[in-house]
Amino acid sequence: MARSKVSITCENACVDFPIFDAKSRSLKKAVLGSAGGAIGKTDSNVVVVEALKNINLNLKEGDRIGLVGHNGAGKSTLLRLLSGIYEPTRGAAQIRGRVAPVFDLGVGMDPEISGFENIIIRGLFLGQTRKQMQQKMDEIADFTELGDYLSMPLRTYSTGMRVRLAMGVVTSIDPEILLLDEGIGAVDAEFMKKARIRLEKLVERSGILVFASHSNDFLAQLCDSAMWIDHGEIRQTGEIEEVVTAYEGPDAGKAVRESLDRLAKDRAAEAKAAANAAEGGQAR
Template identity: 45%
Template structure:
C-alpha cells in the first residue's frame, strides 16, 4: 500500500552571497519562489515550503503546478526524503522512485555499465535487482558497446538515454516525476512517453511537476498549486 503525508511541513535553506539592499536579493526571491525570512551578513534564509499539509493514498495522481521557482522541485525532493524539513513531519509508506534531476549520482569517469550499478544502488536497488534489469536497460538505451566506455565520451543524447532508462527501471509504490517529456530526439521522446505511461499505471501514488497542462490533465486526478512556499489544492477547471 502506498501512503504519503505532509504534516505542517516547513523547508528552509540558506542562500549565500546575497545582500539585503542589493538587486541580487530580489533575484534570489524571484528565482527560488520562496520567502526570504531572515538575513545575516551574506546569508539569506529562504523558506521554500511553509506549513504544508496534505495526505495522498493509493490511486492519487497529483499535479504540482506553479511558476518557475514556485517550489515544485523542492516539494518533490522533500517527498523523496532528499530534503529534511526544519519543522513538521513527512510520513511515507511504500517504495519511492524519482525521475527528477536525470543523472543524479552519475560519474562521467565510469562506464555506462558501472553507472547503471552506481545509480541503481543510489535508488535503493539491490545488486540482484540491478543485474536482473541491466539487459532491459541496455535494450532500451540502444547504446550497445558504448556502455563499456566512460560516460564522459557520450553525447548529451546518449547520456539522457542511459539516465532515463535507469531512473525508470524500478517498480515503485510512489513515483515522483519532474518535467522530463521534452528531452531527447523525437524517436526517444516517443519511447520515453510510452515507458512513463506504463510506469504511471503500475504505481500507487504518482506526483508530477509540469507546465504542460495537457499532460497534467491526462495523467492526474488531483492538482496542487504552489506559490511562494504555500500549497493550495485546486480543481481541474482551475488549470489554466
C-alpha cells in the same frame, strides 16, 4: 508480490532556508530570485527564505498528482521534502513507503565509467540491488538503443544519449512512491514517444506519483489530479483541467480537456483491440 501500505501526509509543513548574512538589500534580492520563496525573519531575527509554507497533503495508494506553477514556485522543494532530503522546519511530513526520487536524470552517474556500469550505479542510487539491475540489463540496453556505446565511458555520450540511458534505468524500477521532476527533452521525437509509453507503465506500477511538470499534455497522460503551487504555498488542488485553467487560463484548460479526451479514446481502442485479440485466441 504484496505492497506495503503507502501514504504521504503533510500537516502545515514549512521549509525555511536561513540566511545568516543578509544585511544588504542586494543579497536579499539575489536570494529571493534564486529560491523563489518569500523572505521573512525568525524569532531570533535570522533572515529566512520561506520556500514552502503550510503545506497540507494527504495522498494514498493509487493517487497520481501533478504539480504546476512557475519556476521557483516551490515544486522541486516539495518533492525534496517528500523524499526526505529536506525536513520540515515547522509542521510535519510523514512518508510511508519506499521512495524513488527522480529529480535529475544525471544524478548517480559517473562520466568515467561505461554505460553498463552506470546502469548498475544509477539503479543502486534508486534503491535497487546489484542483482536486480543485472537482471534488467539486457532489457534496459534494448530500450536505450545505444548499442556498442554502452561499453564506452559516459563522457563520450551526447546529452541525448545520456538521457536515453538515464530514462532506461529510471523506467525499469518498481517504486512504491515515485517523485518525478520532468527533466527530459534532449532526445528525438520518436524516442520521446517510446519513452512516454514506458514512463506511463512505470506510473502504473507505482503506488503514489507526485509529478512536477511544465507539460500539461504530460500531466494529462500521467496524473488524475493537480496542485498549483505559488510562492511556496498551495493555491488550488483539484482536477487537472480545473487547476490548469486557474493557473494558465481557459485556453490551457481547453487543451488539457482535449488531451484527456484523446487519451480516453486511445485507451478505449487499446482495450477493445486487446479484448478482440483474446477472443480470437480462444476461438482458435
